[in-house]
Amino acid sequence: MSKKSDSSDGIILRDHVYDGIEEYDQKLPNWWLFTLYITIVWFIFAWVAYYQMPLDMLSKPEKIDQQIAAIEAKKQAELEEMMASLTDESLVEMSQDESHIAAGEALFQTKCIACHGTDLSATMNGIALPGVPLNDAEWKYGAKPLEIMNIVTNGSPDITKGMIAWNTQLSPSEIAQVVSYILSKQPN
Numbered sequence: 310m311s312k313k314s315d316s317s318d319g320i321i322l323r324d325h326v327y328d329g330i331e332e333y334d335q336k337l338p339n340w341w342l343f344t345l346y347i348t349i350v351w352f353i354f355a356w357v358a359y360y361q362m363p364l365d366m367l368s369k370p371e372k373i374d375q376q377i378a379a380i381e382a383k384k385q386a387e388l389e390e391m392m393a394s395l396t397d398e399s400l401v402e403m404s405q406d407e408s409h410i411a412a413g414e415a416l417f418q419t420k421c422i423a424c425h426g427t428d429l430s431a432t433m434n435g436i437a438l439p440g441v442p443l444n445d446a447e448w449k450y451g452a453k454p455l456e457i458m459n460i461v462t463n464g465s466p467d468i469t470k471g472m473i474a475w476n477t478q479l480s481p482s483e484i485a486q487v488v489s490y491i492l493s494k495q496p497n
């Protein structure tokens with residue numbers, strides 16, 4: 310069978326017949342070709358942008374990691390600055406400020422009473438709790454505000470006792486507040 314042409318609209322029939330089926334030889338529709346060209350252009354752009362640019366034009370996992378590391382470093386620097394600026398005097402001053410005491414009390418009542426008791430006596434209804442009393446002017450690790458701050462921040466040197474390092478759960482300012490609360494409860 311030879312190629313035949315339909316004179317009215319220029320459609321060409323292809324040369325083969327299979328099981329009596331004939332096939333037109335039509336141009337691909339413009340919308341289809343346009344989509345194809347767009348994907349090719351997009352591929353070139355994306356390939357250059359993602360793999361060939363020296364600048365990090367688009368965010369990559371490493372870039373996000375770097376940003377997180379920078380934030381962590383900044384937080385660490387702020388923490389060190391805050392710890393360096395804290396003194397025994399400033400903690401005592403905080404322990405006279407009602408708003409710090411109230412904030413510290415709220416933290417103490419959620420985080421610390423299981424072992425130190427609601428009244429800091431390390432007892433609950435006459436039963437001894439695992440912690441040590443914090444209202445008896447007796448300090449195993451030092452009575453100075455910064456020493457108290459240190460044990461709460463870094464935990465007991467003897468981890469088996471159960472006094473953990475609270476810096477994993479409380480921010481430095483929260484620890485300062487809880488210490489202010491303890492100081493406000495000292496007998497004097």
Ligand code: HEC
Nearest residue numbers: 420421424439440441448449450451460461465470471472
């Ligand atoms: C799981 C029980 C437990 C919890 C919860 C706990 N502590 Fe303790 N804490 C202890 C124990 C036990 C000791 C004594 C550690 C030692 O002897 O080495 C202690 C010691 C301390 C000391 C030092 C006392 C001293 O005599 O020098 C302070 C201050 C203190 N805790 C504050 C806190 C604060 C504040 C919280 C809440 C943020 C808290 N603790 C939560 C068990 C606990």
